[in-house]
Amino acid sequence: MSIYSSSRNPVGNELIAALPQQEYERLLPNLEPVSLSIKQVLYEANEPIEYAYFPNSGASSMLNLMEDGQTIEAATIGKEGMVDVPLLLGTTQIPLQVIVQIPGDGLRMKAEVFKAEVYWGCPLQF
Secondary structure, three states, X not given: OOOOOOOOOOOOOHHHHOOOHHHHHHHHHHOEEEEEOOOOXXXXXXXXXXXXXXXXXXXXXXXXXXXXXXXXXXXXXXXXXOEOHHHHHOOOOOOEEEEEEEOEEEEEEEHHHHHHHOOOOXXXXX
């Protein structure tokens, strides 16, 4: 799987594609292409976040796990965003599970690298 396409910043993820060219090139060596399969767990509730994911296609759901074992969808993330926004807020875990609902592909970056690379004022800092 290639992370290259034909746009200015050649990826399907809209956040990555919107980065200034210099920022994109700085982050590129740390972005790993991944295939995202249906029902793949990207992270478990209250467990350490290992990667920041930037979907190019497909969709993932953030699920709130209820005491009775049921789940409620709290958010849906597709190519317009990133999974693991909590890393931007400085936390390494949240009480939500994230699973892939629609298979696709994307990019991921190790959480510790992401936190070191994304500094205050960086375009990914929203």
